[in-house]
Amino acid sequence: QKEVEQDPGPLSVPEGAIVSLNCTYSNSAFQYFMWYRQYSRKGPELLMYTYSSGNKEDGRFTAQVDKSSKYISLFIRDSQPSDSATYLCAMSPAGGYNKLIFGAGTRLAVHP
């Protein structure tokens, strides 16, 4: 079993939809949780990171962490065609000083 599970999709939604992206994990030592966006032929771009459980909002993006269920989510409101990318969840027991464990990535396509 992988430490981090993420549905690879692809996920196709109409413009303006609310998108929900999810990851589950098995290692209870994970404390830092991140979401990266990766456009085709580009490096991963940090979208959001959270520490421990709770919610964090930044514009149209909301990250949620439920450590009791070992489940993290990224919500995108009012999705735009420019949101079309691969979204990678990543986590670590000790933040940026430690290696990150990545999910497989979910390919998202937002069509006009």
Place this chain on the structure above:
Amino acid sequence: SAVISQKPSRDICQRGTSLTIQCQVDSQVTMMFWYRQQPGQSLTLIATANQGSEATYESGFVIDKFPISRPNLTFSTLTVSNMSPEDSSIYLCSVDREAQETQYFGPGTRLLVL
């Protein structure tokens, strides 16, 4: 966030040869990381590079195949040695920042081995 550049951005190489990838950061960082992203797969850490010490390699990766240098706090290189087609991948460097809780990634180097 850090500004990270990598050279080359892409290359096509013959099997049995070696390629050195450079990673340059716009400010001093404690730790630099090298990841591999194979076609259609997620990122896997190859090694962690601290300035002034030997790189620490993850299980499945060895120094003879992936030698790393870290001569100062803004620069690192990864060499992919004696390449085979299985080494075709995207190679990414990332950095932490002081008191940061995550990592920032460079644009990647796309390598194709024929």
